[in-house]
Amino acid sequence: MARSYDVIVVGAGLSGLMAAGAAAQGGARVALLDKQSLPGRKYLMACMGKGALSNNDLGLHRFHGRDARFVSDALTALPQGELRQWFSGQGVELVDAPHYGLIAPPQGPDSALAALVAALGQAEYLPEHRVAAVHHGADFTITLDDGRKFQAARLILSMGTPNLPQCGGEFTGLEIAQRLGHGIEPVFPAHVPLALDEPWLADLCGLWLDVDLALHTQRRELARTTGSLLFTQSGLTGQAVFNVAHEAGPALEGAERLTLAINFFPGESPTEVTRWMHEAFGSHTRENAYAVFDRLIPSALGDRLLRRQKVKPTLRAEQLEQPQREGLLRDLTDLRLQVRSTLGMAASENARGGVSLREIDPRTMHSRKVPGLYVVGSMLDITCDWGGFAQHFALASGLLAGRAAGRALDASALQG
Ligand SMILES: Cc1cc2nc3c(=O)[nH]c(=O)nc-3n(C[C@H](O)[C@H](O)[C@H](O)COP(=O)(O)OP(=O)(O)OC[C@H]3O[C@@H](n4cnc5c(N)ncnc54)[C@H](O)[C@@H]3O)c2cc1C
Structure with a gap:
């Protein structure tokens, strides 16, 4: 029998960790699934070169591509000051590293990753759960590689892009979004x-x-x-x-x-x-x-x-x-x-392309095509400068989706 949750988040990178914590804080029963044994692998890899989480020069002018204005709501919901405050509230002080952006220790009890994991609260984190397919009926049925099934009323896809396969990058997230009905803009290496x-x-x-x-x-x-x-x-x-x-x-x-x-x-x-x-x-x-x-x-x-x-x-x-x-x-x-x-992709820190922005509500990251589906972080067709902008957007979009998925559940419970 499938294990059932209110919200399932697939992908425990920065966007998925933030989304799962925010949804759980709203009172939803949340599971966070990731194929790897540890969360935030790409972030940890980024930290070998400092891995900025934001930047003092954060603004729309740092985002590019088909519709850079898409990020506007996310930056308003979680501006740089509030991101700093959020981490500070978890005991992590971001510091400005010249040339890189705002950084935090990557590992250890006072690290950004420890803060995000602590903020998961009641959300159930399930490592080494590789998602192979998703079916959307009355609910979402999520099937793992080994055939196990999970069910949820809301699904947040935070599965990243296919760059750097050694840090978990693969096409599956985009393929799932496509099978669920989303258009995918061609994917190319970006920070390469x-x-x-x-x-x-x-x-x-x-x-x-x-x-x-x-x-x-x-x-x-x-x-x-x-x-x-x-x-x-x-x-x-x-x-x-x-x-x-x-x-x-x-x-x-x-x-x-x-x-x-x-x-x-x-x-x-x-x-x-x-x-x-x-x-x-x-x-x-x-x-x-x-x-x-x-x-x-x-x-x-x-x-x-x-x-x-x-x-x-x-x-x-x-x-x-x-x-x-x-x-x-x-x-x-x-x-x-x-x-x-x-x-190429194997050497690229980030990719451009991904889920078409026209089909996503920028205020909540909710799909305009599939009720109950949210897409966040680098899966979206966003391009930005190097220096903490991608990671800031991953966190901000995760926060919006997590809050909205929890709220949506309250609303449907009230209607029901
Ligand atoms: C070397 C390097 C340096 C970087 N430097 C910076 C920087 O300085 N500033 C900046 O802003 N950005 C930087 N980036 C980019 C930044 O790390 C990413 O934009 C960000 O991590 C994206 O977060 P995400 O949550 O969208 O995706 P990811 O962090 O990629 O998370 C996706 C998660 O989904 C999981 N997953 C994938 N497929 C499956 C599946 N089938 N089943 C279950 N789980 C799955 C993966 O295991 C992974 O944990 C850097 C990246 C790298 C690699």
């Missing part, structure tokens, strides 16, 4: 390193610096940002890359030729950089061009850019030819590099 057709970049592996970065097709600019960039063996990664890479997948699939444009002097105009360059070369005419360039940018990068302009290692600053100066200036402020591919 980019591979480039420029073998010389591997020589800069490990170099980390702040840049202005833009992603272009031949016809238009797709995204622009300022932030950190890291050179790797296979290409480029880092905050700036993640903030434009979410546009790369669909464009590459459409066979667009994609180019990154890098300004190594973030926020500075080419006129200003020209002035600095002329000053540097003008005041050290007898010095070697490579030594002079070292005064402007890290030497490994400088060496590479000079070699691109075919500047001989013995050349003095005053011997640089006009086309070489122009080429260097262009490379310093608008270096164009062709993108070959993204590193």
Whole structure:
């Protein structure tokens, strides 16, 4: 016989933990099912790189995609200050980590995860329960891999996206939503390193610096940002890359030729950089061009850019030819590099695409197609910048759905 609950939440990531706790607080009998042995695995993985839960610059401008305004209600229901307060109420103080966002210890008694687990209250957490299918009749019947069945009047899907399979990412959640009648927008890696057709970049592996970065097709600019960039063996990664890479997948699939444009002097105009360059070369005419360039940018990068302009290692600053100066200036402020591919889902911290937002009520995360169904967190077709925005939305959407699923139950009990 199927075990029966008021609300079942599938997926114990940040969104599911928050949803289950909120629904249980409303008095509902709640079960939280997850296939893994521990909750919040992706969050824990995120924490290896700090794993920000929010950001001081939280706002609509940080969300992108088909309908960024969708997140508005969630951000109003759980603004950054209230998220801080929520964790503070559980004994966890979020701190601002420069470049990352608002973070908390990932593990231990004073950790964000411990707080979310404590807030589950009466909700029953069932690890190692992998959901294989869902049937919607009078209630939802949830079938596990091993054939066991669960039943609930309300179902909250918080099963994440198929990126990083080693942290639990798989397509099943989206397939279940689709079988229940939802449209799924194509899924692509979002916060993902980019591979480039420029073998010389591997020589800069490990170099980390702040840049202005833009992603272009031949016809238009797709995204622009300022932030950190890291050179790797296979290409480029880092905050700036993640903030434009979410546009790369669909464009590459459409066979667009994609180019990154890098300004190594973030926020500075080419006129200003020209002035600095002329000053540097003008005041050290007898010095070697490579030594002079070292005064402007890290030497490994400088060496590479000079070699691109075919500047001989013995050349003095005053011997640089006009086309070489122009080429260097262009490379310093608008270096164009062709993108070959993204590193794919397995290397992506987040995905874009998912359950179509048109079919979800942004005030409650309730399905407009399937009564009693809620979809939250990264399963939704939301794209955002890197730095705590995805996790904030996961928590906020979970809270809205949990509260609404509990409330909906009160209402149906009253009607009944
Ligand atoms: C390395 C890394 C770094 C990141 N850094 C940041 C960051 O700094 N800031 C930020 O905002 N975001 C970051 N993210 C993204 C962020 O972690 C996710 O957006 C967020 O965890 C999504 O939460 P979620 O609850 O929607 O999904 P998830 O955390 O993915 O949870 C989904 C859950 O569903 C379970 N599940 C899946 N299928 C089944 C099934 N068939 N049956 C039962 N259970 C199932 C999974 O086991 C998992 O526990 C990072 C991610 C990674 C991997």
